[in-house]
Amino acid sequence: MKWLDRLAEGSVRAVARRTSRRSVLAGLGTLLVGAAAIPLLPVARGAEVKAGKDAAKPAAGTAGDPGDPATCEYWRHCAIDGFLCSCCGGSQTTCPPGTEMSAVTWIGTCHNPADGKDYVISYNDCCGKSSCGRCFCNRNERDTPLYQPGQSNDYNWCSGNSTANIPYHCSTARIVGAAE
Amino acid sequence: MLWALAAPTASAYAPRVNFQLQCMGCHHPDGNGEPGRVPSVRGTLVPFSLLPDGRDFVMRVPGVSQSPLSDAELAALLNWMVHNLSDIAVPEAFVDYTAAEVGRVRHQPLVGVAAARAKLLEQVGAH
Numbered sequence: 663m664k665w666l667d668r669l670a671e672g673s674v675r676a677v678a679r680r681t682s683r684r685s686v687l688a689g690l691g692t693l694l695v696g697a698a699a700i701p702l703l704p705v706a707r708g709a710e711v712k713a714g715k716d717a718a719k720p721a722a723g724t725a726g727d728p729g730d731p732a733t734c735e736y737w738r739h740c741a742i743d744g745f746l747c748s749c750c751g752g753s754q755t756t757c758p759p760g761t762e763m764s765a766v767t768w769i770g771t772c773h774n775p776a777d778g779k780d781y782v783i784s785y786n787d788c789c790g791k792s793s794c795g796r797c798f799c800n801r802n803e804r805d806t807p808l809y810q811p812g813q814s815n816d817y818n819w820c821s822g823n824s825t826a827n828i829p830y831h832c833s834t835a836r837i838v839g840a841a842e
Numbered sequence: 843m844l845w846a847l848a849a850p851t852a853s854a855y856a857p858r859v860n861f862q863l864q865c866m867g868c869h870h871p872d873g874n875g876e877p878g879r880v881p882s883v884r885g886t887l888v889p890f891s892l893l894p895d896g897r898d899f900v901m902r903v904p905g906v907s908q909s910p911l912s913d914a915e916l917a918a919l920l921n922w923m924v925h926n927l928s929d930i931a932v933p934e935a936f937v938d939y940t941a942a943e944v945g946r947v948r949h950q951p952l953v954g955v956a957a958a959r960a961k962l963l964e965q966v967g968a969h
Contacts (some may be wrong), residue, residue: 766876766879784866839859841855
């Protein structure tokens with residue numbers, strides 16, 4: 663096996679003669695930064711959408727409906743209390759597969775920064791599976807205490823529905839209309 | 843009266859928007875409610891509104907009596923509902939709800955909402 667040792671030693675020494683330590687560091691650095699930047703490329707993001715992460719994200723991030731519905735900061739979430747369906751396999755307007763939208767719902771108003779108008783938002787819960795557990799968001803604008811039930815979002819609104827099953831899964835944020 | 847003046851009122855929205863904000867969540871966009879849980883207004887609001895006891899009931903149900911809306915906003919909202927969410931044509935005999943009327947009645951607690959409603963339904967022959 664001596665020949666193998668000699669071969670290895672020879673090739674390493676050859677590399678050492680041809681390259682400086684700094685060039686190795688620079689190369690490694692480029693590789694590191696490059697690898698980190700790959701997920702930022704449009705191709706990689708497209709792959710995520712295909713994988714169903716945010717497959718049903720219609721108007722997200724458009725001029726009239728700015729922001730990411732999978733974040734708590736999204737403007738329609740100003741009065742929400744629950745898990746965002748956009749993070750749970752649904753979207754801000756649709757329920758994830760296997761759940762049913764509750765017709766009885768909690769309603770609030772949010773200010774759309776795009777046009778400066780207030781909108782009536784319906785936070786229909788999606789029911790029938792246990793809690794999604796992702797993207798919990800609790801912003802509560804205009805929420806009232808439980809003893810004023812009509813305007814309290816602390817309720818499990820799934821229980822007010824005769825057709826949906828009781829377990830709460832996540833909440834949507836649907837626009838009803840302009841609040842004028 | 844002072845209490846009424848000092849009471850916080852919601853932003854001045856059109857009755858349609860106040861319906862969306864204060865009622866629609868449970869009564870649904872068409873006022874049909876949720877069978878067995880939230881009563882429909884479509885077949886009852888108009889006949890109730892033609893009877894003194896019925897008007898009294900409408901102005902004292904929990905959603906109205908506990909509403910953050912002012913008496914005037916509530917009166918406008920009820921009138922809007924009568925004209926927009928009823929399966930029964932509004933007869934000429936219908937008298938608009940007024941702020942004064944709502945203010946006089948809404949703060950008397952209604953105990954036994956379901957029983958009061960059942961009695962009224964018998965009176966108007968609806969269901």
